[in-house]
Amino acid sequence: xxxxxxxxxxxxxxxxxxxxxxxxxxxxxxxxxxxxxxxxxxxxxxxxxxxxxxxxxxxxxxxxxxxxxxxxxxxxxxxxxxxxxxxxxxxxxxxxxxxxxxxxxxxxxxxxxxxxxxxxxxxxxxxxxxxxxxxxxxxxxxxxxxxxxxxxxxxxxxxxxxxxxxxxxxxxxxxxxxxxxxxxxxxxxxxxxxxxxxxxxxxxxxxxxxxxxxxxxxxxxxxxxxxxxxxxxxxxxxxxxxxxxxxxxxxxxxxxxxxxxxxxxxxxxxxxxxxxxxxxxxxxxxxxxxxxxxxxxxxxxxxxxxxxxxxxxxxxxxxxxxxxxxxxxxxxxxxxxxxxxxxxxxxxxxxxxxxxxxxxxxxxxxxxxxxxxxxxxxxxxxxxxxxxxxxxxxxxxxxxxxxxxxxxxxxxxxxxxxxxxxxxxxxxxxxxxxxxxxxxxxxxxxxxxxxxxxxxxxxxxxxxxxxxxxxxxxxxxxxxxxxxxxxxxxxxxxxxxxxxxxxxxxxxxxxxxxxxxxxxxxxxxxxxxxxxxxxxxxxxxxxxxxxxxxxxxxxxxxxxxxxxxxxxxxxxxxxxxxxxxxxxxxxxxxxxxxxxxxxxxxxxxxxxxxxxxxxxxxxxxxxxxxxxxxxxxxxxxxxxxxxxxxxxxxxxxxxxxxxxxxxxxxxxxxxxxxxxxxxxxxxxxxxxxxxxxxxxxxxxxxxxxxxxxxxxxxxxxxxxxxxxxxxxxxxxxxxxxxxxxxxxxxxxxxxxxxxxxxxxxxxxxxxxxxxxxxxxxxxxxxxxxxxxxxxxxxxxxxxxxxxxxxxxxxxxxxxx
Numbered sequence: 001x002x003x004x005x006x007x008x009x010x011x012x013x014x015x016x017x018x019x020x021x022x023x024x025x026x027x028x029x030x031x032x033x034x035x036x037x038x039x040x041x042x043x044x045x046x047x048x049x050x051x052x053x054x055x056x057x058x059x060x061x062x063x064x065x066x067x068x069x070x071x072x073x074x075x076x077x078x079x080x081x082x083x084x085x086x087x088x089x090x091x092x093x094x095x096x097x098x099x100x101x102x103x104x105x106x107x108x109x110x111x112x113x114x115x116x117x118x119x120x121x122x123x124x125x126x127x128x129x130x131x132x133x134x135x136x137x138x139x140x141x142x143x144x145x146x147x148x149x150x151x152x153x154x155x156x157x158x159x160x161x162x163x164x165x166x167x168x169x170x171x172x173x174x175x176x177x178x179x180x181x182x183x184x185x186x187x188x189x190x191x192x193x194x195x196x197x198x199x200x201x202x203x204x205x206x207x208x209x210x211x212x213x214x215x216x217x218x219x220x221x222x223x224x225x226x227x228x229x230x231x232x233x234x235x236x237x238x239x240x241x242x243x244x245x246x247x248x249x250x251x252x253x254x255x256x257x258x259x260x261x262x263x264x265x266x267x268x269x270x271x272x273x274x275x276x277x278x279x280x281x282x283x284x285x286x287x288x289x290x291x292x293x294x295x296x297x298x299x300x301x302x303x304x305x306x307x308x309x310x311x312x313x314x315x316x317x318x319x320x321x322x323x324x325x326x327x328x329x330x331x332x333x334x335x336x337x338x339x340x341x342x343x344x345x346x347x348x349x350x351x352x353x354x355x356x357x358x359x360x361x362x363x364x365x366x367x368x369x370x371x372x373x374x375x376x377x378x379x380x381x382x383x384x385x386x387x388x389x390x391x392x393x394x395x396x397x398x399x400x401x402x403x404x405x406x407x408x409x410x411x412x413x414x415x416x417x418x419x420x421x422x423x424x425x426x427x428x429x430x431x432x433x434x435x436x437x438x439x440x441x442x443x444x445x446x447x448x449x450x451x452x453x454x455x456x457x458x459x460x461x462x463x464x465x466x467x468x469x470x471x472x473x474x475x476x477x478x479x480x481x482x483x484x485x486x487x488x489x490x491x492x493x494x495x496x497x498x499x500x501x502x503x504x505x506x507x508x509x510x511x512x513x514x515x516x517x518x519x520x521x522x523x524x525x526x527x528x529x530x531x532x533x534x535x536x537x538x539x540x541x542x543x544x545x546x547x548x549x550x551x552x553x554x555x556x557x558x559x560x561x562x563x564x565x566x567x568x569x570x571x572x573x574x575x576x577x578x579x580x581x582x583x584x585x586x587x588x589x590x591x592x593x594x595x596x597x598x599x600x601x602x603x604x605x606x607x608x609x610x611x612x613x614x615x616x617x618x619x620x621x622x623x624x625x626x627x628x629x630x631x632x633x634x635x636x637x638x639x640x641x642x643x644x645x646x647x648x649x650x651x652x653x654x655x656x657x658x659x660x661x662x663x664x665x666x667x668x669x670x671x672x673x674x675x676x677x678x679x680x681x682x683x684x685x686x687x688x689x690x691x692x693x694x695x696x697x698x699x700x701x702x703x704x705x706x707x708x709x710x711x712x713x714x715x716x717x718x719x720x721x722x723x724x725x726x727x728x729x730x731x732x733x734x735x736x737x738x739x740x741x742x743x744x745x746x747x748x749x750x751x752x753x754x755x756x757x758x759x760x761x762x763x764x765x766x767x768x769x770x771x772x773x774x775x776x777x778x779x780x781x782x783x784x785x786x787x788x789x790x791x792x793x794x795x796x797x798x799x800x801x802x803x804x805x806x807x808x809x810x811x812x813x814x815x816x
Contacts, residue, residue, distance in 0.1 A: 037104030051086040056126035062243035121215040121235040124446035133537025148768035148806035160652035163692040170302035171203040178674040179231030187235040205327040205381035207306035209265035212239040220555025222533040249813035258804035261286035279309035291802035292776040296367035298345035299332035336787025343792025348414040394438040423460035445479040466501040466522035490536035525581040531556040555588040608651035616646035650674035684733035693727035715752040743777035774803040
């Protein structure tokens with residue numbers, strides 16, 4: 001597969017190079033003529049030095065000088081969206097003609113609100129957020145830097161409508177409006193991340209430090225990205241390219257007191273004569289976290305070592321970047337077994353004879369430090385890609401190609417700690433090509449093709465899913481047009497996915513044997529899925545302050561390999577699962593409606609949705625012969641995947657107040673809810689399992705750009721309250737799910753930039769205190785709720801992290 005990737009890459013590069021030379025080229029003088037402009041204060045006319053000018057579709061950025069002027073030496077010619085940002089001022093997003101020869105002067109107005117945001121996810125080309133009908137949330141750099149998190153998904157946990165399915169501090173899976181796992185697409189800088197998404201204990205393989213910005217689509221993302229985008233899309237984006245002639249860097253360090261988590265990251269980026277690069281290396285080390293009821297939670301630590309970056313060219317013909325991402329993590333798996341007398345956690349140790357295991361209570365020494373015990377996981381994810389954009393006359397073509405390898409090992413035998421019980425090797429070649437047509441009568445149209453080829457092999461001594469090969473592809477077209485105040489966009493996509501699973505036969509010792517010589521573990525099968533997806537929506541501006549949005553979309557998800565072919569005990573679910581190779585693809589029809597009101601002192605957004613899913617896939621218990629409760633294998637109940645219809649509805653409300661003249665004061669509030677039911681099911685099975693509880697969040701924040709004559713800049717302090725309501729709408733049949741009590745958390749934050757006498761940032765310091773009152777709680781989406789009873793307290797399961805003080809230090813560096 002790697003050979004195929006290299007060969008295809010060379011062919012693609014050669015073909016595009018030939019196409020490039022065959023196109024009529026502008027004259028050298030035209031190609032090299034700089035694009036210039038000036039950014040000023042709209043009220044005073046004073047220049048704004050340090051303002052950022054960014055062309056998202058061209059991956060080029062620069063900053064204004066002391067006189068507010070900027071210049072791009074080798075910018076492609078055409079009509080592109082330009083974004084201009086400056087702290088404390090409104091962001092301007094405007095489509096400009098870079099070949100017109102006119103100066104691109106911009107006047108920004110002071111504001112306490114965030115307007116003019118631009119999104120690149122779920123749209124064919126970069127689009128101003130207010131003009132996109134798709135419900136989208138943007139989490140910016142400052143929000144990420146001011147938060148305290150243990151992983152990439154945890155950093156987004158406070159976004160209304162977004163929750164996380166957790167297994168301790170290291171493992172988080174995103175849940176959008178009640179749907180997660182293979183129903184959420186994760187993008188790493190626009191490239192589809194392919195790991196083993198079907199597993200509840202399989203986290204996202206992305207370095208938290210590498211994220212500069214995140215965009216969350218709350219609704220079907222199948223139109224541009226194909227299968228699995230039924231719930232939505234999360235795109236983790238790296239820092240923007242630096243300005244021409246600059247070489248920058250940064251050092252970041254974090255410490256979290258609860259689990260003694262240490263984190264470090266080094267970043268370097270430059271842009272010299274169009275040679276553009278970014279490099280990052282990061283590491284994390286965490287011990288066992290603690291809470292009021294459990295004390296330190298045994299085997300909840302983790303360690304992580306990551307690298308990422310790109311190198312490439314940005315020229316007048318476009319750009320071409322070679323990218324890489326390497327994620328490497330080892331983490332303990334919390335079993336939660338307890339001693340019946342003391343309630344202490346248990347661990348498995350060999351007996352004196354060395355051929356059997358026995359359970360003994362853990363010691364205080366076992367709970368300290370950074371050691372990992374069995375069971376544990378080791379995850380290694382590598383992606384190498386080509387990210388290209390070419391200007392072909394009045395057309396633009398993007399061509400992205402990637403190779404991914406995901407190695408996931410589980411070590412579960414304490415007698416032989418190095419033995420890999422489960423070992424999945426997943427290799428993926430993914431591609432995405434988009435052709436942007438010239439604007440015709442105001443219509444901006446894009447055609448594209450995307451897909452992937454996968455191969456998964458089992459290399460462990462146990463088998464949960466069959467080895468398989470997957471071929472996936474889709475064709476799509478999208479278009480948009482502005483009719484005065486109304487922006488309309490829509491599109492269609494056709495998908496085809498074929499998955500071929502291998503048969504497996506095992507002898508009495510569990511070893512693979514040829515067909516006919518052992519018991520069938522997996523029966524081979526081939527499944528094919530076809531689908532047509534579509535989307536149509538509009539955004540209508542009622543003046544400068546109020547925008548109304550509506551969107552209708554059809555989503556699509558093909559069943560994953562676990563749903564089609566599993567045959568074994570799924571780690572952590574305490575149940576034996578059997579797949580169904582005859583499952584049909586899930587399809588959804590979702591309606592979204594919303595409004596956004598933005599003024600000088602008030603921000604209000606209301607989003608509502610209704611989602612009808614056909615062929616919704618869920619596991620159900622198998623009844624025993626003779627009317628027994630259920631079949632069981634070695635004490636674990638047997639579940640088989642089946643299908644039905646489901647309906648989800650809900651929404652989010654956000655209100656941000658910043659009263660005049662106290663523009664430095666922000667009072668932010670949000671409320672989110674989801675109601676999810678299976679249609680035609682009895683009472684105990686009516687509610688979909690693992691739906692997040694209703695949540696209310698409120699934050700009081702003060703921001704000061706300057707503090708008198710001090711060296712402090714962008715000082716902030718915040719007090720936040722998060723209340724999760726009780727969740728009593730549960731899938732109670734077969735003890736699948738239990739009710740969860742409500743709880744309230746209080747979090748504090750404080751931070752500032754510290755500058756030199758010349759107003760250059762020396763470092764930034766952020767302090768966070770989460771769960772100030774050390775509340776013992778269990779989130780409804782925590783898988784650790786279902787571990788053993790703590791006999792010392794009588795409480796079932798393991799609780800979430802207690803009080804946690806976090807310190808983060810970022811030191812910017814400038815080499816040129």
